[in-house]
Amino acid sequence: MSHSSFVFPRCRPETVGILPSSVSAFLKEADSRQIGLHCFMLLRYGQVVAEAQWAPYDSEIPRMLFSLSKSFVSTAVGFAVDEGLLAVDDLVLSILGERSTESDDRLRLLRVEHLLTMSTGQTNMAVRRCWNSRTREKGNWVQDFLDVPIEHEPGTHFAYNSCASYLLSAIVQEVTGLHLLDYLAPRLFEPLGIEGAKWESCPDGIHLGGSGLWLKTEHLARFGQLYLQKGRWNGKQLLSEGWIREATSLHISTGRKKRDYQGYGYHFWPCRHGAFRADGAQGQLCIVMPDQEAVIAVTAGVKEIQEVLDLIWEHLLPGMQDNPLPHDDAHFSELTSRMDSIAYAPLDSNRPVTSAAERVSGYRYDFSANELHLYAASIRFAGDTCEMTLWNPQGEHFVSCGIGYWASGSMELRDHSFAVAASGMWSAADIFEMEWRFIETPYTLKIKCTFTDDLVDVQVTEAIKSDIPIRLQGRRI
Structure with a gap:
């Protein structure tokens, strides 16, 4: 099978031990509450159980992934580590070169792992000011981001930081001599049959890292399936099992109390129920559930990602059984009908055209x-x-x-x-x-x-x- 022709096999939910009524209930509540889902795909044991797209959205159109891009940066770092080009305890300045800044003392302690875990010691507010001040015309972003004051000892303080992801992109480019997309293409995208990926760049030609990647919904499902299979794909170990384990493990507390935001890995979020995820603003999601051998991919426009996660734990998780189930034609028919008809209605066509x-x-x-x-x-x-x-x-x-x-x-x-x-x-x-x-x-x-x-x-x-x-x-x- 050529890379580009890869498609997941499709099956009925009961075949892989999922109650069709649970999937239908998830879609029904997401739709009735109008929380903003656009495209949805559910896999178990590497087979597509359910997929839906709310018209006028189309799962075949690549999407802006926002911060879900970060998990692909982490993956690129993982390949570089596997190939001996990089180590997570490497000092950032040993790779990007010595730079004179006001925060030199702490900057000299900054390691690749601190970038991966968002524990650079920079504060949210300072990083946000720096990130928001970027324009396509302004160059030398690496220097600008390294100039952001480091107020805490690296490794001790979590602050969500897209600048850290950008620096990882710059580091991958430095040690490999390739842009992120070019480096990932033969190692990740081509083996998974992912075509048409694009990544926005800064004026210096470095991919943004923390955002800017465009992919289709099913591409996210393939990415999640690779992580579920511990880096193995089509009989070949693409990414080491050790990296998968490290990247998706809890490395630092976020200091938050929100249910699925309490800890952070290497640009992945550990979740409840033994799951982990890659996510991006307004509901771009790739959720991996190792205990259930399931993957969920979502693209959306939601106000709160937690609301989507709560619906998954409430409806989909309990519907996943350990063994195949007898066919439930009535509920399967209901699910099929719902997936086929789900849509955002256009504005009311019955209103009269006025003078x-x-x-x-x-x-x-x-x-x-x-x-x-x-x-x-x-x-x-x-x-x-x-x-x-x-x-x-x-x-x-x-x-x-x-x-x-x-x-x-x-x-x-x-x-x-x-x-x-x-x-x-x-x-x-x-x-x-x-x-x-x-x-x-x-x-x-x-x-x-x-x-x-x-x-x-x-x-x-x-x-x-x-x-x-x-x-x-x-x-x-």
């Missing part, structure tokens, strides 16, 4: 200064489609919005063309509302346009981050 549509269609509205940096917008109605044009410093952008259905399109943002699914409706005689789902990301914009004479009041809300809208005032020209 305001003709009155505002085709006109441009110029905005006063606003935090979204939008200069102007126009809206044009034609049948069951609304075309919106936006102007900002990067140029002109178009979004096609289906009235009563999801219209598919794309939008150029930050040098990337993001896929967008959008729907809209007239919620009142002079109010048109839209929902834009950026389906490669967790993010959904809710937009409410109120038209009065030659004015428009626009309220833009990002569904995950805040319930408080950004308001724009526009005048027709």
